[in-house]
Amino acid sequence: xxxxxxxxxxxxxxxxxxxxxxxxxxxxxxxxxxxxxxxxxxxxxxxxxxxxxxxxxxxxxxxxxxxxxxxxxxxxxxxxxxxxxxxxxxxxxxxxxxxxxxxxxxxxxxxxxxxxxxxxxxxxxxxxxxxxxxxxxxxxxx
Numbered sequence: 001x002x003x004x005x006x007x008x009x010x011x012x013x014x015x016x017x018x019x020x021x022x023x024x025x026x027x028x029x030x031x032x033x034x035x036x037x038x039x040x041x042x043x044x045x046x047x048x049x050x051x052x053x054x055x056x057x058x059x060x061x062x063x064x065x066x067x068x069x070x071x072x073x074x075x076x077x078x079x080x081x082x083x084x085x086x087x088x089x090x091x092x093x094x095x096x097x098x099x100x101x102x103x104x105x106x107x108x109x110x111x112x113x114x115x116x117x118x119x120x121x122x123x124x125x126x127x128x129x130x131x132x133x134x135x136x137x138x139x140x141x142x
Contacts, residue, residue: 003063010056010075015047018060022071029064030126038107039124043071045100046120050075054118064126068109073120 004025008014022043023036031039050058054075062071105111110123 003061005059005061007057007059010051010054010058012048012051014058015044015051018047018058019043022060022062025062026069026124029062029069030128031069031124035124035127039069042104042107042122042124045103046071046073046122049100050077050120053077067126069124069126071122073122074115075118077118078116 004021006018006021008018019040023040026036026039047058047060050073054077056076058073058075060071060073062069064070101111104122108122108124110121112121113119114121
């Protein structure tokens with residue numbers, strides 16, 4: 001299965017374009033139904049954060065490996081300080097912010113930050129995935 005990689009300008013119009021491309025890739029990888037809807041919602045939150053907090057552009061990469069769809073976003077921003085386990089809790093009702101990361105964690109199988117929070121990796125298991133990468137395809141890691 002080919003991988004997806006693109007760079008987008010840091011503009012809110014890019015959120016829709018990037019989300020659409022990732023959903024198309026996820027559908028091709030085998031996600032459907034509620035799992036695809038969950039994926040789309042999580043991607044929208046992650047991409048909106050990349051635009052709001054990132055640098056002049058952001059990159060998006062996706063690949064299916066061993067039945068898991070992995071998406072990486074890198075935004076070149078300053079990141080954020082001190083993500084802790086206590087922040088996994090649902091934000092208080094009426095809170096003006098803080099639901100994006102909560103939603104991503106609830107809808108995806110795995111959410112990981114690196115590079116001080118400016119790089120995000122989200123993973124979702126694809127039920128019954130039939131296409132896997134082989135070493136002679138362009139989706140294999142070097």
